[in-house]
Every structure is written in C-alpha cells, then in structure tokens.
Amino acid sequence: MKEKLFRTDTKALVGSVIIGIVFLIMSQVTGRIDDLLDPTLLLLNGTCWAFFTGLIALMYKQPAGIIAGLVEAIVAMATAYSPLAFFFLFANTIGSLTYSLIARNFSMQKLSHHIIAQIGCNVTGNLCVTLGLIYIVHLDWKIALITSALTAVVGIVVASILDKAVYGALQKSALL
Amino acid sequence: MQTVVEINIEKLIFPNAEKPALKNINFTIEQGDFILITGGVASGKSVLLHTITGAxxxxxxxxxxxxxxIMGQDIGQVRLNKMSDYVGYMMQEPQNQIISLDVYEDVAFGLGNLGISLGQIDESVKKALEFVGLTGYETRQTASLSGGEAQRVVLAGVLALNAPILVLDQPTAELDPLGRHELYRRLGHLNKVQNLTIVLVMDRIQEVISYANRVLYLQGGEIVRKYSPKQYYEELLLKKGRLNFPAVYNLANSKPAQCVAKVAGVSYQYSSGFRGCDDINLEIYRGDFISIIGLNGSGKSTLAKLIIGLLKPSKGEIEVFNRPLHKDNLTEVRIRMGFLFQNPDYQIFAGTLEEEVGFSLKLRGEQAEIIDQKVDECLTxxxxxxxxxMHPQRLSRGQRQLLALASILVSDPDFIIADEPTSGLDENQGYMVMxxxxxxxxxxxTIMLISHDLAMVKDYxxxxxxxxxxxxxxxxAAQDLTQYLEKLKSIGLDFQELSLLSEVKDGTC
Amino acid sequence: MALAKLDPRTKLAWYILMLYFALSLQSAARLGFVLVVCLLASLILTGSLKLHKVMVVIVLLLGLQILVVQLIFCRQGVLLWQWGILKIYSEALPLTITGILKSTIIFYASMQFFTSASAQEFTLMLIKFKIPYRFAMLVGLAVRFLPLLKTEYVSIIDSQRTRGLKMENVWDEIKAILPTFLPFLYRAVRRSTEIALAMELKGYGRSASRTFSSDLEIKGYDVALITMMLLVICFSLVYRLLPLL
Known part of the structure; x- marks a missing residue:
C-alpha cells in the first residue's frame, strides 16, 4: 500500500499541534541529556528530531508534518533553546517534506523503507543545520559538514528503527 | 412524543477487531427523554454514543x-461538522474540550464556526454562562479553572449551540461530589424545564438516576436490560447486598500495631506558590483501610505524593516503614509500596498486557518464570x-484501569496508595476491586484510598x-461517620446524599 | 502601551528585519549596534526591559555552548594553547562573540515578536495572509496545550518512578526515555483525537469562513513602518549585491 501525501482533516491538524508539542518537550529532554554527555554533536537530540519528523509525517501526513516542525522550531527560537533554532525552521520543514515525498512510494512495512525515507530526511535537514553551524556558530564548513554527517548517520540508523517500532505499535494500538 | 433518534444496528465492527463492538441494538430516543446508559468495561457504552454523535x-x-x-436524517449522510445542529456532545476530560485561552472565546467557539453575527454570539454566550452560573468569568483564563468550572464552561459552549439533544460520556468522572451534584442538577433542569433530550453514559449512575426516565444496561456490545430507574435500583441493592464486604472497623485495634506511615507537621507549597498541604499530621497503621476524601484542590493528591516521596515536604517530616523518607532510601521504600494513579494512561507504555504488568518485576531483576507466573495471576x-x-491501548478505559491495578498488585506491595481505583468501572467491577x-x-x-466515591468510602x-x-x-473511625455528617456536609462532602438510594427503593423518588 | 497599538504585521516586519541583520552582518560592532537597537525598541514600546532580565542567564548558557564548540573546532588565527588534541586558536574568541551576538539578536527578536501579541492576534494575522481559519486557529491550540502537556509529562515520569523506574543519573535518564515517552505519546494521540472530535462537533470547518470576536485593522502608521522596514532590507540587499554585478 502506498502512502498518501496529504491529509487536511481536523484529526490530522490537531494531531500535528499536539504531537508537535510532544516533539518539542522530548527535544528539550534529549537536548538536556546531550548537554551533559556531549554538547557538540547532539546525537540524541538529532535522533529525536529525525524520529519525530518521520513519525509525524507517517501519522498525519502533510501539512501536519510541517506544522509540527514549525511548532517545535518557533518555540525553540523563542526560548533560546539552541543557537541554531532559526535554522530548525528550514530543517524541520524540508526534512519533513522530503520524508513524506519518499515515504509515499513505499508501504513503510520494512525497515529498509524507513531507512530510505530517513536518509532523505536527515540529509536535507542536517544540511540546513550545517548552514546554521557555518553562519551562526562560525564553524569551518568542513567541520560543520563532518559533525552534521555524523549526527545524520546516527539519526538515520536509530530513528529508522524507532520509527518502525513506534509507528507499528501505534497502528496495533488502534489509536490512529 | 416525537422520536428524535432511531438506532437500528445489526453489527458494528472496528477494523482488525475480532468481535463486534455493538450488535443487535434497536431503540428509539424520544424528545424529552433522559436516558442513562451503563454497563461494565468494554461493554460498548461510548461506542454507542459515537453512533449518535456521528463520530x-x-x-x-x-x-x-x-x-x-437523527431527526429523520441518516447520520451517515450528515457531515460531522454539521452535527452541531442536532447534538451537543460532552465527554470525560473537560480540558480536552476547551479549545480557547479564555472563557468567553471558548463558549463562543462553536457559535463562531456557524458564522453568525457578533451580536448574536455575545447574547448566546452571556445566556449560556448565566445558565451554568459563570457570569463574570468571561475574561478568566481557561487554564486557571477548577475541574468543576471547566466542565461548566464546556457545558456552556455546548448549550450555546442550542442543539435539541445533549449527549454526555462520563462527564463527571473527574469531578468531586459537589461538582457532580451541580452538573446533575443542571442537566435535570435542562431536561425538565427546557425539554432537552439527554443521553448520558455513566459507569455508576446512582447519583443521577433520580433525574432519568430510562436506563439501558449494555454488556458485550448488546443492550441486555432496559430498566426504569426504580427497577435498576432494586436490582443494584440486591447485588450490593451480595457483594458488599463487611467493613472492618479496626482503628482501635490497629493503633498498637506497626505504624506504616507517619506524617508529622508536613506542609507543602508548589513552586507556583499554590499551597498543597498545610500542617498535616497523620499516622497510618498496618491493616488500615484509610480513605482520604475532600473536594478537588483540597490537598489529597499532594498528600499521597508526599507519602510516596514524589514531593519533598517544605516543612515537617515523613516516615514510611519507620524510616524517614530520604532521597537515598526512596527506591528501597518504593519496592514495598504501590501507587495507583487516577489516570491509567500515565503508566501504560508496553506493547502487550503481560509486558506491562511485568515491568516493575523486570526492573527489580526477577526471574522470567516468576514474572510469568505472577503476571498470569494478576491478569486473572x-x-x-x-x-x-493484546496491545494495552486497544482496551477500554475501564480495562486500562484494571490493567494499571494489576501492574501495581504484581509487586505484592505492603502499602498501596490508590487514587480513584474504581474510576471507569461499573458498580459490579468497582465493588469487585474494592x-x-x-x-x-x-x-x-495497608491501603490508602483517595476517592470521590463516598458510597465506596463508607462501605470499605x-x-x-x-x-x-x-x-x-x-x-x-468509619463507624462514627453518622456523628459527623453535618460537619462533612459543610465542607461539600454530603454522605446524606447516599440516602437517595433508600428513597428510590421506597419508591419516593 | 505603544506596543499593543501596533498591528502584528508591523511586528512581523520588524522581526524579519532583525533576522535579516542577524544573518547578514558579520562584524561584531554592527551586530552589537543592531542588538542595542532591538533592546531600545523594547524599552520604548513596552516601557521596561524587565522581560529581558530573565533571559540574561539563557543567553549566557547559549554563549557558553558556542564558546565550547569554538574552542574545540576553531582552526583560524594563531595557535595559543595546546593540550593533546585540544588546540585553542586566537580567532576562537572573536568568532564566539559574533556567534553569541547573532543568536542573541535572533532570540531577542523572536521573544519580542512572539510575546508581543495574543494567540488570537496571530490567528487573525494569518487569516489576513489568506491562510484558511482551520489552519490559522492552530496557533491558539498550541499556546493552550503546551503547558498542559508539560505538566502531563511530569505526571507520567512520577507515575513510572513509583513503579521503580530510576532517574538518578544520565544513564538512568536515557533508559527512562522510552517508558516515559511512550505513555506520553499514546496519551497525546488519544488527547488530540478527543480535541479534534470536540472541535468538529462544534462545527469546526463547517464553512470556509467563521466569525471572530475581534478583527485586525491596519493603520496608516503601520503601513508607513512596514514600508520603511522593507525599504531598509531592499537598500541593504542592493548595496550588497551591486558589487557582484
């Protein structure tokens, strides 16, 4: 079964906001743990981002994925959650759209489907963050690219596994 | 009387479900009816309501x-966002039905969607707020409302739309006795004076039965009995007589026994400035079945959280199992305690019921065979x-409540704190759990029960x-309750209301 | 208060202007000037900088984050100090300062914008931008449910702690993510379904438009301010792009 790209019913719209808030809170939780472990790579935070971007796009399609991403990015900007918060606007929007555009071609029943969708999402999303690392944090572009690539690799692997498991559990739960 | 709803359901089945959620449902709702729908867990009560709302x-x-x-129209042909012409719908959690940030905007929400003029909206909002007794609350932030006030705002928002049928799904589950009584009184008034048709789903209906004219009892997705309120009560009293556990008035005997928890001069203030508890002194003894009662916001849940160490007293000291509650011994103390939260969804996370129940045992490093055995015992x-x-989220609200209880009992705790353990259960199941x-x-x-169900409190x-x-x-001591009825009534806890039961029995209601 | 008189669209134009400067300027002096202007605007329009006081700590933390990254990764300028693979170069500090200034401007401007109007005003602004009301009203929904969900997450953590879940160190916290996140997610999905149903049954989306209890009316001074700010951006872009032509 191929995935649809759009859903604009009230359930999807409200879901995008509510799950967008869950996304935001979990980003804060993982961000705090990252700060304690390693404030430079943000591996947990990056994985959390990739996981939610994928999950929301699967649950409620578009534009819900974009709306949830905007909720997360706007609150991150207004609370100085990260120096790169402004670039989250683009990372979340482009990452979510890319995920949906790839996911619509697959049944999303296999882990490989999730990995392919996450590759698109992580590459585009992390490219936006790379721009932030260059323009805001003033990192050398090579270093910015390496750190983003590392975050993306971890994000692709872990978020794909988590997305498959959690989305599967949600389908079994009959809550969707 | 005019028929407003006609229900003929041969079968209703959800995707991937093995059994139908509803079957052989045939009944009509007449204008001015006040129908109570009740039944056990997963009996299909809420599903039946959803067929009336068009959900x-x-x-x-x-x-x-x-x-x-509904009013002669096939519900399948009416768009959901046009159903507000026919039904107003209220459910359990008021916070999930309040959309706006202030009271006025929230009551005006539905009216705004109808696209009517501002003048008409203003008039309807004021009228609805006046009816629910919230005139002057227009600019109040919805987040600052108490549970009872929030439910009244929801009712105002629904009534403002002027639909001829009001459908309610467990609207009082989160309210204290005073809040429940207030809402039932208003529903009764709407039904009698304004001839509004009311369909109400409740687990336990004894408090509202005097307002109703019909009771439907569902089991396994079917209406198994149709009662008049009087018939229902007679049967309930019979059952209760069979099930009732003789209360053990053992306060005097228990005093010399081991003190399980001692709360000495404890106060707690939340960081927001809100006072949780003030100068609490309480000793709980082994073998006590102690019930903490009080209106919403009186400090019951704060006290429970203090005893289990989720909150640290701002003043005073707490001892549990003769040890002062301290960060270092919390894990050890909690192994001997069980805390059942009012909302079972706060703890359910696993993919199957057995995984969920076995979680605490797994955390404690128990062997797999022992876990399996205990899980089976508790689930049985x-x-x-x-x-x-099965995935726990597929269970009904009442079943999830029972699952949460099983998850607590599996650890065989010495001291259980249960916050509304019977919410979501019908009378039979409620009495079974108690x-x-x-x-x-x-x-x-030792049991510490936090409850709004005064009947259960009195009985157990x-x-x-x-x-x-x-x-x-x-x-x-519970045996001295009769001496304190007036004092309890003065703080909003009316045990005398329970005598309604005998009134119905006598046919005076 | 002067701020309340301004149309949200004027505030949006100001926000865009600040973001533009934060991203396009490279010198610490110019960025510092923009930050001062940004703060002065708050002072003039709200009469105090009280709101920004609490943010000093946040900005310091933000700065610390950038400083750590620069100390580890910066390879520009002269090598000042070395300890194993850790090398500190002379450019690390100036780059940190501009980094801090840029993120501080973005943060202050975001704070200014998002706290300058009510959720209802933002909704009305989106409607003026021809966004359908079914989407525009989600702003209010986000503002309403953010604190509720935060409280709920704390309750879920409490609930799992009483079942024996430890939260004593970082490793415990990582292990606790799934048992606390999953009930949170399930509960949020259940909640959002209920909210959506309540909204639909109150006629949400019944027709293309709805009645709001207030409206936005753009004033002459708003138009003048927006035009001025857009002109500043245009002139600046032309000034930057001209040498390239």
Missing amino acids: IPHFHEANLTGKVT FVGLLEYKK GKLAELVHSGK SNRIVAMHNHHIQLDI
Missing part, C-alpha cells in the same frame, strides 16, 4: 451494518488474562480522613 462512521473508522437516524484476578498478548483491596487489608496490607474504610483547604479537617 462513527465519520471520525472513527468502523463497519456499521444498520442505520442510525482483574479478568484480563484472555487479552494477555473487595480485593479489602482482602489485601485482611492479609495484613475503617478510617475516613476529610481534607479541606489543604488541612485535615476530620480523622474519624
């Missing part, structure tokens, strides 16, 4: 064989063994502690 088939996917008509007790491999808790007390365990506790304005107002 099935428009919002929840389901295969419906049959037809539901709560009647959920057949669903062992009976089990009483059994535990007899085997030497040996001690009743009433809280009011963050203080302990009364700490009495």
